[in-house]
Amino acid sequence: MHYDTIIIGAGTMGMAAGYFLAKQGKSVLLLDAFNPPHDQGSHHGETRIIRFAYGEGKAYVPLALRALDLWQELEKISGKQLFLKTGVLNIGSKDHSFIQNVIESAKDFNLSVDVYSAQEVNKKWPGIMLPEGFIGCFEPSAGVLRVEACIDAYKTAALSEGATLKTNTRVVKIVPGEKVSVHTEEEVFIADSIIISAGARVNDILKSVDLTLPITPLRKTFAWFNADEAVYGSHFPAFTYEDENSSYYGFPSIDGAGFKVGRHDTGDEVSPDDVIREFDEADATELVQFNEKIMHQVGTLKYGKTCFYSKTPDEDFIIDSHPFHDNIYIAAGFSGHGFKFGSVIGEILSQLVLNGKSELDISLFKLMRF
Structure with a gap:
């Protein structure tokens, strides 16, 4: 069968x-090797930060700003709450x-950001204990963002607009040309x-069109802990934490999840x-x-999960067309900070397909940089 x-x-x-x-x-x-939303990639785990x-x-x-507009638009379409305005606290040494x-x-x-000393952070959020020299x-x-709900909302919206979705369908080969043939284990489209x-x-798929991206799949972990809702409940901010040796992120206890x-x-x-x-x-x-x-008042471990990062050498994304086939578009290498942009990248990809260019600047994500 033929599709646009x-x-x-x-x-x-x-x-x-x-x-x-x-x-x-x-x-x-739409073809997927699993049944989205699922836990075989990078998009599960209940929550992601948007900043x-x-x-x-x-x-x-x-x-990021356009992404939020589109997530809020999706909330209206779906009737579901997808975005929780908890605020985000970025923690690190001032330099x-x-x-x-x-x-x-x-x-x-001209974004609203309040800068606090370590002492001010510790006072404002008693569940945090920052060392001297850090700021928030x-x-x-x-x-x-509620991740599975976001993907499920786009899934429902896409199907309602007439898209076709085939799940548990693995692509085995692509044959490029003026018309592109996509071979699954059972059919050709x-x-x-x-x-x-x-x-x-992504590189498994790209083998048949003679392209390999500099992407490293990484096993990543995250976990939920028992916590006092009065300290770490939904009034507590999501956060990032950076020091010279490590980088962490986290979330308040949402719906009592921990x-x-x-x-x-x-x-x-x-x-x-x-x-x-x-x-x-x-x-x-x-x-x-x-x-x-x-986070010195957090309690004992509840449970942990694993996921994939698809990491590029510079941790910037890849959004581009194939170097030799301009009707093959690639979106990959989101390096653990891509989910928040999912809405706007979907819009950008549609613009590339329809118009050959994006309304927003995506020059940072070109393949030629490698």
């Missing part, structure tokens, strides 16, 4: 792209590059264009098709030590 666009990988970015293309009246086929004064660089700020980027991007884009940059308009947004498995924390840096290199080692005692120890040092 086939999307391989119907996770965060792919499902959103499917919605935006179907909304424009295009015939869209705008961006420590990873000012180029991301317009994308850390991440913290400096937060402060500078807030100034450049609190962004009250930022917060938390034809499209004018395709989008490949297959997460940690205090959630994970480590952003480090991680074991893996193959996405391997049986990934379950969350274990070593993973727990690392997070417990962080809590004892900084």
Whole structure:
């Protein structure tokens, strides 16, 4: 069967792209090796942070702001609460590059960010114990996205606009050309264009079009802990934490789920098709030590989970067309900070397919930089 666009990988970015293309009246086929939302990629685990004064660089700020507009638009379409405005507290030493980027991007884009000393943070949020020399940059308009609910909302919206979704369908080969053939284990589909947004498995898909991206799949862990709701409940901010040796992130206890924390840096290199080692005692120890040092009133471990990061060398994304096939688009390498942008990247991918260009600047994400 022929489609205008086939999307391989119907996770965060792919499902959103499917919605935006179907909304424009295009015939869209979404293919996924699993049944999204699922726990075989990067998009599970209940919550992700969305922030705008961006420590990873000012180029991301317009994308983050547009992303929030689109998430809020999706809330109206779905009738579900997807965004929780908990505020986000970025923690680090005052001269850390991440913290400096937060402060500078807030100034450049006129974003509301309150800068507190360690003593002020410790007083305002008694569940935190920062050492001397650290500061907290609190962004009250930022917060938390409910990840599975977000993907499920785009899934429902895409299908309501006429998109077709085939789950538990693994793509085995792509044959490029003026029309692109997409071969699954059982069928062959034809499209004018395709989008490949297959997460940690993207290079498996790209083999058949002679392209390998510099992406490293990493095993990552995060966990929930018992916590006093009066201290770490929904009034407590989501947070990032940076020091010279480590990088962590975390969430308040939402709906009584417990205090959630994970480590952003480090991680074991893996193959996405391997049986990934379950969350274990070593993973727990690392997070417990962080809590004892900084989040000193957090209680005992409830449970932990694993997921994938698809990491590029510079931790910036890849959003581009294939170097030799301009009807094959790629969205990959989101390096553990991409979910918040899922809505806007879906919109961007639809614009690339329809118009050959994006309304927002995505030059940072070009393949040629490698």
